[in-house]
Amino acid sequence: xxxxxxxxxVRELQLAxxxxxxxxxxxxxxxxxxxxxxxxxxxxxxxxxxEGLFSAGLDVPALLALDRAGMTGFWGSFxxxxxxxxxxxxxxxxxxxxxxxxxxxxxxxxxDYRVMTSGEYRIGLNETRVGLVVPPVIRVALERLTGPxxxxxxxxxxxxIGPNDALACGMVDALxxxxxxxxxxxxxxxxxxLALPAHAMLGNRALARAALHRHFDHLGEDDVAAxxxxxxxxxxxxxxxxxVEQLQKKSAG
Amino acid sequence: xxxxxxxxxVRELQLAxxxxxxxxxxxxxxxxxxxxxxxxxxxxxxxxxxEGLFSAGLDVPALLALDRAGMTGFWGSFxxxxxxxxxxxxxxxxxxxxxxxxxxxxxxxxxDYRVMTSGEYRIGLNETRVGLVVPPVIRVALERLTGPxxxxxxxxxxxxIGPNDALACGMVDALxxxxxxxxxxxxxxxxxxLALPAHAMLGNRALARAALHRHFDHLGEDDVAAxxxxxxxxxxxxxxxxxVEQLQKKSAG
Amino acid sequence: xxxxxxxxxVRELQLAxxxxxxxxxxxxxxxxxxxxxxxxxxxxxxxxxxEGLFSAGLDVPALLALDRAGMTGFWGSFxxxxxxxxxxxxxxxxxxxxxxxxxxxxxxxxxDYRVMTSGEYRIGLNETRVGLVVPPVIRVALERLTGPxxxxxxxxxxxxIGPNDALACGMVDALxxxxxxxxxxxxxxxxxxLALPAHAMLGNRALARAALHRHFDHLGEDDVAAxxxxxxxxxxxxxxxxxVEQLQKKSAG
Numbered sequence: 001x002x003x004x005x006x007x008x009x010v011r012e013l014q015l016a017x018x019x020x021x022x023x024x025x026x027x028x029x030x031x032x033x034x035x036x037x038x039x040x041x042x043x044x045x046x047x048x049x050x051e052g053l054f055s056a057g058l059d060v061p062a063l064l065a066l067d068r069a070g071m072t073g074f075w076g077s078f079x080x081x082x083x084x085x086x087x088x089x090x091x092x093x094x095x096x097x098x099x100x101x102x103x104x105x106x107x108x109x110x111x112d113y114r115v116m117t118s119g120e121y122r123i124g125l126n127e128t129r130v131g132l133v134v135p136p137v138i139r140v141a142l143e144r145l146t147g148p149x150x151x152x153x154x155x156x157x158x159x160x161i162g163p164n165d166a167l168a169c170g171m172v173d174a175l176x177x178x179x180x181x182x183x184x185x186x187x188x189x190x191x192x193x194l195a196l197p198a199h200a201m202l203g204n205r206a207l208a209r210a211a212l213h214r215h216f217d218h219l220g221e222d223d224v225a226a227x228x229x230x231x232x233x234x235x236x237x238x239x240x241x242x243x244v245e246q247l248q249k250k251s252a253g
Numbered sequence: 254x255x256x257x258x259x260x261x262x263v264r265e266l267q268l269a270x271x272x273x274x275x276x277x278x279x280x281x282x283x284x285x286x287x288x289x290x291x292x293x294x295x296x297x298x299x300x301x302x303x304e305g306l307f308s309a310g311l312d313v314p315a316l317l318a319l320d321r322a323g324m325t326g327f328w329g330s331f332x333x334x335x336x337x338x339x340x341x342x343x344x345x346x347x348x349x350x351x352x353x354x355x356x357x358x359x360x361x362x363x364x365d366y367r368v369m370t371s372g373e374y375r376i377g378l379n380e381t382r383v384g385l386v387v388p389p390v391i392r393v394a395l396e397r398l399t400g401p402x403x404x405x406x407x408x409x410x411x412x413x414i415g416p417n418d419a420l421a422c423g424m425v426d427a428l429x430x431x432x433x434x435x436x437x438x439x440x441x442x443x444x445x446x447l448a449l450p451a452h453a454m455l456g457n458r459a460l461a462r463a464a465l466h467r468h469f470d471h472l473g474e475d476d477v478a479a480x481x482x483x484x485x486x487x488x489x490x491x492x493x494x495x496x497v498e499q500l501q502k503k504s505a506g
Numbered sequence: 507x508x509x510x511x512x513x514x515x516v517r518e519l520q521l522a523x524x525x526x527x528x529x530x531x532x533x534x535x536x537x538x539x540x541x542x543x544x545x546x547x548x549x550x551x552x553x554x555x556x557e558g559l560f561s562a563g564l565d566v567p568a569l570l571a572l573d574r575a576g577m578t579g580f581w582g583s584f585x586x587x588x589x590x591x592x593x594x595x596x597x598x599x600x601x602x603x604x605x606x607x608x609x610x611x612x613x614x615x616x617x618d619y620r621v622m623t624s625g626e627y628r629i630g631l632n633e634t635r636v637g638l639v640v641p642p643v644i645r646v647a648l649e650r651l652t653g654p655x656x657x658x659x660x661x662x663x664x665x666x667i668g669p670n671d672a673l674a675c676g677m678v679d680a681l682x683x684x685x686x687x688x689x690x691x692x693x694x695x696x697x698x699x700l701a702l703p704a705h706a707m708l709g710n711r712a713l714a715r716a717a718l719h720r721h722f723d724h725l726g727e728d729d730v731a732a733x734x735x736x737x738x739x740x741x742x743x744x745x746x747x748x749x750v751e752q753l754q755k756k757s758a759g
Contacts, residue, residue, distance in 0.1 A: 198741075200745070
């Protein structure tokens with residue numbers, strides 16, 4: 001479910017869980033371990049998806065089968081993935097190779113740099129539309145990129161936006177002409193950093209990202225419980241189940 | 254002095270105090286009560302003005318007649334209006350139907366969304382030009398929209414800017430071709446939010462706006478006194494009286 | 507090494523230390539005193555450089571000759587210069603008359619306003635490229651202008667960018683067609699502020715810049731020591747010496 005491709009000193013971790021790179025407990029744990037390992041094995045990391053799709057986000061059908069304990073475990077793991085990316089001691093770029101709603105977009109927020117593929121793809125924190133409340137540790141990562149007011153508007157409306165709008169508001173850093181170019185541009189961006197005096201590049205990076213790291217310092221069981229409470233609310237469950245039915249009809253149709 | 258127009262589940266509160274929707278003690282209290290009431294009676298609120306003018310800001314001639322106790326009461330009421338808009342449990346959009354200097358612009362900063370009418374209209378915190386110092390609780394609301402440096406430049410210079418510049422710097426969120434379109438676009442924006450799963454939209458909104466709310470947590474008598482002290486300074490009174498004389502000559506001329 | 511040119515009530519302090527306005531201990535102290543003095547003698551200050559070059563930044567060859575005590579003294583002085591500009595009781599504009607790498611760019615960050623000359627000039631905090639870590643008190647001043655993520659990218663990569671990019675990301679406020687125009691635009695910008703009611707302009711300015719000032723409140727010996735530690739690291743010394751050799755070959759070539 002994860003392909004490892006080394007481009008010299010840059011390690012690409014390609015999400016490869018058919019059909020839509022949905023984030024289930026296993027993929028989340030696998031990716032967390034791979035990011036932690038890559039940070040010791042390579043000088044920089046690129047997280048990519050498949051052509052046309054970075055990740056569809058959380059695997060809602062799989063997660064709806066979990067009880068409260070299961071969901072609590074999963075959400076703790078998801079926070080650990082985000083923290084692992086945010087605190088990576090080496091640069092991490094996201095090669096957004098296509099659609100990137102919800103969890104897919106969330107993952108990219110903690111990277112150092114995001115290249116998104118141009119075209120009919122959409123990115124966004126559309127949690128509102130599926131009945132979920134975005135935890136503050138996630139919203140602040142978006143605020144860091146877009147400023148607080150633009151983040152408020154995006155998150156409250158649950159907007160999915162195209163590459164040009166994502167670039168204009170700062171949600172991504174650059175566009176690429178194709179999924180392949182998104183990967184190669186992300187690799188090249190990493191190589192640019194690796195050509196610099198390492199102690200200074202890494203020292204400046206650690207200081208510049210300290211404010212992002214701090215959001216994880218006090219993240220704990222209460223934050224997990226707040227999200228899990230929301231997940232099991234009747235309103236949320238209804239919205240999520242309607243979403244899954246719609247997806248199943250679509251894939252059957 | 255305030256027209257209430259319900260557009261389905263969106264309540265428009267139209268400032269209607271001739272000739273220029275100047276904010277005097279009565280309009281401020283009336284609007285505060287109307288916003289609080291609308292938040293229980295409607296799903297969202299639009300604050301609008303008349304064609305060509307949102308609000309000329311504080312009613313300086315009326316306020317110059319107040320003594321220190323009167324001005325202290327008024328300024329406390331004005332802060333309560335801003336807090337009521339900022340903390341509204343339902344979304345609030347500003348339909349900026351024309352000119353919006355000083356107090357008019359200030360009011361719009363606490364809304365969720367601002368649509369400004371294109372054309373020869375101006376918006377801005379021009380307090381510097383009339384001798385006033387903008388209280389921090391107001392400046393931080395502008396900083397939230399434009400970033401701290403752009404807010405510094407706008408407030409220090411007391412700039413009144415046109416719709417395109419206001420859009421470019423983030424002071425407004427969208428432009429409309431006419432005052433009527435500003436209102437209908439603001440209503441449609443509210444309707445867009447009301448079509449979303451309500452618990453998630455409102456939950457995300459409450460979290461995203463918590464930082465804005467916090468600025469009011471410790472706002473108190475000292476902040477009112479600081480503004481009132483400034484108001485009664487000789488320099489300020491001179492500048493304000495010169496402004497009023499100029500306005501009277503203009504309206505007589 | 508510093509020309510003082512009064513334009514009415516606006517005092518221009520022109521860096522004039524041939525060949526490249528490099529910041530050595532003497533220029534830093536001279537400029538600090540001149541800024542402090544100008545703030546009492548004039549209504550506003552413009553800091554400018556020579557045609558084609560604002561400042562090449564720190565005088566690395568001179569500073570490499572200092573021992574730890576010397577470098578500690580110098581870095582404390584440099585922080586005092588930045589604090590003096592940041593806390594100036596009167597507005598300060600930077601007329602960026604040409605190239606402005608590293609220390610030259612750093613100095614401009616604390617001004618109220620930056621006009622950069624269009625053309626083939628470059629500005630940036632390229633400390634990473636010479637092996638240095640940018641102290642937080644400097645990075646936050648850049649974050650204030652560009653937002654935290656753009657600042658992270660600029661500082662980590664040590665990018666030197668052109669005038670159009672600097673304007674687009676907020677690192678400068680305006681462009682001018684020539685070095686002379688950068689100075690006259692900066693002077694005119696100051697005159698604009700000086701035409702406003704002084705107590706309100708200065709009162710709004712003090713409040714708007716209070717967050718910038720606060721970064722200096724706790725700046726002390728530890729922050730100086732952190733930079734000096736970095737300066738004397740073997741990696742840094744190697745990179746700095748290679749830089750100086752390259753510069754000497756260039757000037758000999």
